[in-house]
Amino acid sequence: GAGVSQSPSNKVTEKGKDVELRCDPISGHTALYWYRQSLGQGLEFLIYFQGNSAPDKSGLPSDRFSAERTGGSVSTLTIQRTQQEDSAVYLCASSPLRVSSYEQYFGPGTRLTVT
Amino acid sequence: AQSVTQLGSHVSVSEGALVLLRCNYSSSVPPYLFWYVQYPNQGLQLLLKYTTGATLVKGINGFEAEFKKSETSFHLTKPSAHMSDAAEYFCAVRETGTASKLTFGTGTRLQVTL
Numbered sequence: 295g296a297g298v299s300q301s302p303s304n305k306v307t308e309k310g311k312d313v314e315l316r317c318d319p320i321s322g323h324t325a326l327y328w329y330r331q332s333l334g335q336g337l338e339f340l341i342y343f344q345g346n347s348a349p350d351k352s353g354l355p356s357d358r359f360s361a362e363r364t365g366g367s368v369s370t371l372t373i374q375r376t377q378q379e380d381s382a383v384y385l386c387a388s389s390p391l392r393v394s395s396y397e398q399y400f401g402p403g404t405r406l407t408v409t
Numbered sequence: 410a411q412s413v414t415q416l417g418s419h420v421s422v423s424e425g426a427l428v429l430l431r432c433n434y435s436s437s438v439p440p441y442l443f444w445y446v447q448y449p450n451q452g453l454q455l456l457l458k459y460t461t462g463a464t465l466v467k468g469i470n471g472f473e474a475e476f477k478k479s480e481t482s483f484h485l486t487k488p489s490a491h492m493s494d495a496a497e498y499f500c501a502v503r504e505t506g507t508a509s510k511l512t513f514g515t516g517t518r519l520q521v522t523l
Contacts, residue, residue: 298452327510337499337513353510385452396441396460396503398511400452 296320298401300386306407307376315371315404319388326369327389327398328361332382340384343369344391376408411436411502415514423522428472428487430517432500435481442483443501443511444474453499459483470494495521 299318307313319326328340339353343363354360358377363369373380383405387398416431434440441460445453457468464476470493474485483500497518501511 329511336515337511339510339512342510350510387453397443397455397458399455400445402452 298386298388298399300384300401300404302404303402304405304407306409309378309408310375312372312374313376313406315373315384315406317369317371317386317388317401319367319369319386320390320399321367323388323390323399324366325389325391325398326363327387328369328371329385329387330382331385331403335382337385340371373406376406378408381406381408411440411504411512413500413502413512413514415498415500415517417517418515419518419520421520421522422490424492425489428485428490428494428519430485430498430500430519432474432483432485432514433481434483434500434502436502436504438504441503442474442476443503444468444472444483444485445499445501445513446470447497447499447516449496456485456498490519490521492521492523495519 301316324345326343330338341361342350358374361371383403385403387400389398412435414433443458444456446456447453456472457466459466459476467473472487474483476483497516499516500514503511
């Protein structure tokens with residue numbers, strides 16, 4: 295079946311602009327995660343959605359970052375007033391959360407470059 | 410809090426040689442452990458996982474890893490490296506029984522030479 299998809303694959307934006315990154319999880323996966331991968335920081339957790347529960351936002355680096363998940367499926371990560379340090383690859387993952395399967399399946403990522 | 414340490418940011422092996430990538434973790438509860446591989450300009454692909462049961466786990470592409478609780482380690486091995494194994498490898502830990510985040514190591518870039 296189809297894997298996790300993310301769009302756009304690449305995004306170049308000017309400092310101060312807002313950007314939206316989209317993630318389509320694997321159908322039926324109840325959990326969705328956002329991570330950021332950057333040269334200086336490695337792979338960092340940003341936010342996690344599980345079903346109808348309140349999201350775990352503990353990894354968001356500032357209040358310029360927000361995310362939502364509509365209808366338990368598609369998720370959008372929004373970065374307001376982008377800064378150069380926001381340049382990174384943003385990875386989305388989903389998980390079925392069956393007892394026998396706790397792994398996360400990752401999308402190809404969105405490479406964000408802030409100029 | 411959980412953490413993962415991967416010793417060696419770069420490892421170089423000859424084709425056909427043993428691959429050993431080291432991972433040590435710290436966790437206050439029994440962990441789930443994962444190895445992911447990332448090829449250039451691609452997302453992360455799961456190589457193998459340890460959740461419960463047998464401590465030696467086999468994954469894709471001939472890789473395997475052994476969970477050693479006494480050493481808090483989960484080293485990744487492959488008996489014979491292939492050129493196509495060149496990639497970045499990430500070890501990750503997650504608390505058992507929760508649907509929580511993965512905590513990743515800093516990654517090890519594997520180079521395979523002729």
